[in-house]
Amino acid sequence: MANAQKKEYSMEDFENRYHEITKLYDFSEELVSTVESELVQDPDKQLEIVEPLINEIGDATDLLAEEFLFIAEGKKNKTPSKASKKQIEAGLRKIFTAISDYNARVKDISKKAHGSIMNIADPVVQKIQRQVEEIVVIFLEFIQVSLQSIMNKAELDTLKARDARIALMMHQHSLAQQQ
Numbered sequence: 001m002a003n004a005q006k007k008e009y010s011m012e013d014f015e016n017r018y019h020e021i022t023k024l025y026d027f028s029e030e031l032v033s034t035v036e037s038e039l040v041q042d043p044d045k046q047l048e049i050v051e052p053l054i055n056e057i058g059d060a061t062d063l064l065a066e067e068f069l070f071i072a073e074g075k076k077n078k079t080p081s082k083a084s085k086k087q088i089e090a091g092l093r094k095i096f097t098a099i100s101d102y103n104a105r106v107k108d109i110s111k112k113a114h115g116s117i118m119n120i121a122d123p124v125v126q127k128i129q130r131q132v133e134e135i136v137v138i139f140l141e142f143i144q145v146s147l148q149s150i151m152n153k154a155e156l157d158t159l160k161a162r163d164a165r166i167a168l169m170m171h172q173h174s175l176a177q178q179q
Contacts, residue, residue: 007141014072017138020131021068024061024095027128028054034121049105050121056098057128063091064135071142081143088139092150095132099125100152133159133166140169 031050040046067083074081106119136159139145147156147170160167 009072009075011076014076017141018065018068018072020138021065021135022061023131024057024064024128024135027124027131028057028061030124030127031057031121034119034124037120039120045109046120049102049109049119052105053098053102053125053128056094060091060094060098063087063094064139067091068138071139075142083143085143085145088143089145089149092132092136092139092145095128096151096155099129099132100155133163137163137165137169140166 031054034040034050035043035046037046067088070083071081073079074083102121102125106122109119136145136147136150147159147166151159160170
């Protein structure tokens with residue numbers, strides 16, 4: 001990971017990474033639009049399902065965007081970053097937990113309906129999940145976050161299987177710690 005620490009980043013690199021983080025706001029808007037969709041029979045029930053996720057994504061995105069700005073400013077000025085590893089981990093954990101809670105709400109409703117129901121928001125939630133995984137990679141470029149404290153083992157295993165960069169970064173982190 002030492003190589004990644006020495007990499008020079010342009011302002012455009014930082015702006016692109018910041019934009020990847022703030023894309024979560026767009027996905028929150030997509031979740032809101034599911035409530036207003038003509039395909040939804042009960043908008044209040046849909047709001048009840050997606051609102052907690054929307055709120056958590058908004059709060060976490062605010063925090064993650066702010067922490068990334070601390071990282072970018074530190075790199076730009078070649079000064080120690082004011083970014084907080086604990087804050088970053090908390091923000092990421094908040095989103096993973098909110099997604100898990102959303103899935104539990106949908107599953108509970110599906111059980112009550114005696115069938116397998118797919119919520120109209122499920123594809124958006126899947127996009128959010130992939131975007132958060134990209135954000136994890138972004139933060140791993142700059143700061144050693146503990147993925148075990150962010151997500152559960154099943155989520156981590158799925159992430160490592162889906163994205164070889166994560167497995168490689170985790171391996172490099174463990175090698176760096178041994179030295």
